[in-house]
Amino acid sequence: MTVIPTAWREKLTDIWLAETFTVIIAIVSATYGVVVIVTAHDLLKAVSFRQAFAWAPPYVWGLTMVVLGVFMLGLLAHSRLAAAVPAGLLALAWIAWALPIIQSPGFLWTAFVIYAGMAAFTLATALALLVPRRKA
Numbered sequence: 001m002t003v004i005p006t007a008w009r010e011k012l013t014d015i016w017l018a019e020t021f022t023v024i025i026a027i028v029s030a031t032y033g034v035v036v037i038v039t040a041h042d043l044l045k046a047v048s049f050r051q052a053f054a055w056a057p058p059y060v061w062g063l064t065m066v067v068l069g070v071f072m073l074g075l076l077a078h079s080r081l082a083a084a085v086p087a088g089l090l091a092l093a094w095i096a097w098a099l100p101i102i103q104s105p106g107f108l109w110t111a112f113v114i115y116a117g118m119a120a121f122t123l124a125t126a127l128a129l130l131v132p133r134r135k136a
Helices: 006-012 017-038 047-055 058-076 080-103 109-129
Strands: none
Touching: 017 058, 017 080, 017 109, 047 058, 047 080, 058 080, 080 109
């Protein structure tokens, strides 16, 4: 049983949309993780990042994004279903990244909307990866 409507499942079996989104998300997330690690000292100047880094140090956030992004790409070469696992975990990481922003004093909604949107997009892609490709 899946939460994806039947009409969408039928379309997802024949098109490469899930794979395309997976590659984009993996590259963006891995790049973002590297940027977080490299520029952690600059990010500490922002209140929302300090709040997120109170939950976990910058290298934990960055490595999580990099490792899950690389796993998504690597496992996508094996199968859609295999790539769905790191994609789902990455969606949870994006949610965890967005939550501390709400707790920051004087937070800006724009950052939360971007991170929550990335979480939703990643989760939707993970669900789409659960639909197997049609056998040729």
